[in-house]
Amino acid sequence: MDNMFWVAVFCGFWYGFSGWRPGYSTHEIWMFPLMPALPIGLLMGDLSNALIIGCAISMMYVGLVAPGSEMPADMSLAGLIGIPLALAIGADTGTAISIAVPFGVLGVFLNQLRRIINCHLARMSDKYALQGNTKGITACAIWWPLVINMVTKFPFAFAAVYFGADVVQAVIDMLPAFVMNGLSAAGGLMPAIGFAVLIRLIATPSIFPFFFIGFFLVKIFAVSSIQAACIGIPMAIIIVLMSKESQDETVRRAVTLAGISTDDDDDDDE
Numbered sequence: 001m002d003n004m005f006w007v008a009v010f011c012g013f014w015y016g017f018s019g020w021r022p023g024y025s026t027h028e029i030w031m032f033p034l035m036p037a038l039p040i041g042l043l044m045g046d047l048s049n050a051l052i053i054g055c056a057i058s059m060m061y062v063g064l065v066a067p068g069s070e071m072p073a074d075m076s077l078a079g080l081i082g083i084p085l086a087l088a089i090g091a092d093t094g095t096a097i098s099i100a101v102p103f104g105v106l107g108v109f110l111n112q113l114r115r116i117i118n119c120h121l122a123r124m125s126d127k128y129a130l131q132g133n134t135k136g137i138t139a140c141a142i143w144w145p146l147v148i149n150m151v152t153k154f155p156f157a158f159a160a161v162y163f164g165a166d167v168v169q170a171v172i173d174m175l176p177a178f179v180m181n182g183l184s185a186a187g188g189l190m191p192a193i194g195f196a197v198l199i200r201l202i203a204t205p206s207i208f209p210f211f212f213i214g215f216f217l218v219k220i221f222a223v224s225s226i227q228a229a230c231i232g233i234p235m236a237i238i239i240v241l242m243s244k245e246s247q248d249e250t251v252r253r254a255v256t257l258a259g260i261s262t263d264d265d266d267d268d269d270e
Helices: 004-019 027-031 034-044 047-059 075-089 092-132 134-174 175-202 208-221 224-255 261-270
Strands: none
Touching: 004 027, 004 034, 004 075, 004 134, 027 034, 027 075, 034 047, 034 075, 034 092, 034 208, 047 075, 047 092, 075 134, 208 224
16 A cells, blocks of 8 residues: 555544544644644655645634634645645645645535534434433534544545545646646735734734734844744733733722622621
8 A cells, every 4th residue: 555545544534533522622723734734744754845834724724713613614624635635746835725725615515514414413412311311412422423523524535635646636737837826826825814814803902012023023033933932922921910910900999999898798707
């Protein structure tokens, strides 16, 4: 078996697990395209380019918001297919993004199929709840969704990665040079759109100035990403702590103005 087979198997399993949400805590991290870039790069022997392409695809979805829990794009499928196919054909980041975007849209329909099937699990859970069957409820909430994820998602991701490289390469060879240049240019704009969405989310009077601080540090003083993170993390911690102290002080003043004494209340209780 060639190396691409194992890459396809890995992408299929990752896609199935990434959408599994037993705790609703870390699944968004595993769905982010940059996460599988490291193992894909190791499997394909091109770690640096895998991380570069993974970062480029991730930038499109950095400001992604799911209104009403409706996912506008499947960033997990976009990364899992865009990264290995781009590495297999030696594409640049712009072309990689052009490959990833359609699959990100297609993944939304796969997600809708998963949700339709999961509706039956909700009815089963109600039945088990009436019976007091906790094991059945656990299976419907955790284990059966994983099985459904694998059945609906693994085959598509596996086939797209394993058979897609030759198809994508053939299509690219057929396209004129100006079309490829246009796709690369359009792909290069997509990360900027992701940043624009993120900026709109943080454009509040109390937070937005820190965006400009980071921008000027990078552009004027040539601060690296790691150095900027080392500066930003302590600043974020200080801001959170100061905000908490300010809120506590506001509460204390409100209590004082209302003439309420917590100590007196404690004494009366005693």
